[in-house]
Amino acid sequence: MSHLPPRVRALRCRACGTEVPVGPVHVCEQCFGPLEVAYDYAVVARTATRAAIEAGPMSMWRYHMLLPYEDPAPPVTLGEGMTPLVHAPRLGEVLGLRHLYIKNDSLNPTNSFKDRVVSVATSWARARGFQVLGCASTGNLANAVAAYAARAGLRGLVVIPDDLEPNKVAPTAVFAPELVRVHGTYDEVNRLCSELADSQPWGFCNINLRPFYSEGSKTLTFETVEQLGWRLPDEIIIPVASGSQFVKHHKAIEELVDLGLVPDGPRPRLTGAQALGCSPVARAFASGSDHIVPVREPRTIAKSLAIGNPSDGADVVRLARASGGVVVAVEEEQILEGMELLARAEGIFTETAGGVTVAVLKQLAEAGRWTGDETVVAYITGHGLKTVDSLSGRTELAEPIPPSLRAFRRAYPELVNPDASPWRASTG
Numbered sequence: 001m002s003h004l005p006p007r008v009r010a011l012r013c014r015a016c017g018t019e020v021p022v023g024p025v026h027v028c029e030q031c032f033g034p035l036e037v038a039y040d041y042a043v044v045a046r047t048a049t050r051a052a053i054e055a056g057p058m059s060m061w062r063y064h065m066l067l068p069y070e071d072p073a074p075p076v077t078l079g080e081g082m083t084p085l086v087h088a089p090r091l092g093e094v095l096g097l098r099h100l101y102i103k104n105d106s107l108n109p110t111n112s113f114k115d116r117v118v119s120v121a122t123s124w125a126r127a128r129g130f131q132v133l134g135c136a137s138t139g140n141l142a143n144a145v146a147a148y149a150a151r152a153g154l155r156g157l158v159v160i161p162d163d164l165e166p167n168k169v170a171p172t173a174v175f176a177p178e179l180v181r182v183h184g185t186y187d188e189v190n191r192l193c194s195e196l197a198d199s200q201p202w203g204f205c206n207i208n209l210r211p212f213y214s215e216g217s218k219t220l221t222f223e224t225v226e227q228l229g230w231r232l233p234d235e236i237i238i239p240v241a242s243g244s245q246f247v248k249h250h251k252a253i254e255e256l257v258d259l260g261l262v263p264d265g266p267r268p269r270l271t272g273a274q275a276l277g278c279s280p281v282a283r284a285f286a287s288g289s290d291h292i293v294p295v296r297e298p299r300t301i302a303k304s305l306a307i308g309n310p311s312d313g314a315d316v317v318r319l320a321r322a323s324g325g326v327v328v329a330v331e332e333e334q335i336l337e338g339m340e341l342l343a344r345a346e347g348i349f350t351e352t353a354g355g356v357t358v359a360v361l362k363q364l365a366e367a368g369r370w371t372g373d374e375t376v377v378a379y380i381t382g383h384g385l386k387t388v389d390s391l392s393g394r395t396e397l398a399e400p401i402p403p404s405l406r407a408f409r410r411a412y413p414e415l416v417n418p419d420a421s422p423w424r425a426s427t428g
Helices: 050-054 060-066 089-095 114-127 140-152 166-173 186-199 210-227 244-258 280-287 313-323 332-346 352-366 384-391 405-411
Strands: 008-013 035-039 085-087 099-104 132-136 155-161 178-182 235-239 269-275 327-330 375-380
Touching: 035 210, 050 060, 050 210, 060 114, 060 210, 085 210, 089 099, 089 332, 089 352, 099 210, 114 132, 114 140, 114 210, 132 140, 132 186, 140 155, 140 166, 155 166, 155 186, 166 178, 166 384, 178 186, 210 244, 235 244, 235 352, 244 269, 244 313, 269 280, 269 313, 269 352, 280 313, 280 327, 313 327, 327 332, 327 352, 332 352, 332 384, 352 375, 352 384
Parallel strands: 099 375, 132 155, 155 178, 235 269, 235 375, 269 327
Antiparallel strands: 008 035, 085 099
């Protein structure tokens, strides 16, 4: 059993401010609002300096002083975090953005940003004596929970909808968790897991461990700002599923400013990206309301974003408006085109959720949202190999040729013609 980190004071309700003791609970009993970690920032400030962070490990745990874990045992880690922040000049040229950056979180150990949140949740759960680590998942979280449970020596319990992409199921099954497939939507899976969390002594990352789990999302923004030279961007484009990471990116920005890690000044605009086939947050934003009308049957290829009743949706709307951001939804064809555009312009292969992000970025750029000199960062949160089936049939392959130079010249005269070949012109 761990001692209570002195920097963690309590769990506080985001809605009504009620504070409760730290423990595996995620809903306020007073108003049913979400609970999140409340820090003693006077304690945090003693160690949260640029120098201390820069001297830390090349992982997200360099920000340990702003995470809810301080046990004598090391955290459960697979080296997550410190993923590349890639300047994207070719994509930026297409979109008219000279300072466009891609935060490529697909290069985490299980190829999604979920490794960040699961590392924190697993570390906290193991320190508190939990033997079972579980989750309700649309895929990426399942991969991460299975891997980190194996790393920590815990039993993994992964509950997923039965229509999940095979390329997400196989990388979960390889870690040998208890893999439960449910005939139903993610929201139905989540309700089942909530009932299990209430009746069994198990830790579910995105349910009773959610206050600790969700804090890991902050590190994505901490890294972005550090990689920009301790400078806040002008706008961040964020994919929205439950809305949890969107909310935590806002918290991260406020912590950076309040602790003096970045100068006080204009905050980034926070913009949300959803798929039209499951866009309850975008619809609320467009209607001028903060009331989220659930989507009963999500219909989109972006399954990792297909949460019909997002727990933090209303807060996403509120924070987007307050920051000057927007929440936008895009169609299925735009999602696929977004995946292809990012791959062909910058050599980054993203899953369908990243296609949503890029498609929203493109739509806003074409609508004239930016002048071109703003620093805009797009969060790419999962690797394209997870949803490669979505691109099936979009590329027409030429017939194979015999293995000879003559056959090559006959089949591809435009490549070898000295006058017409762009290949020759580009060499030298």
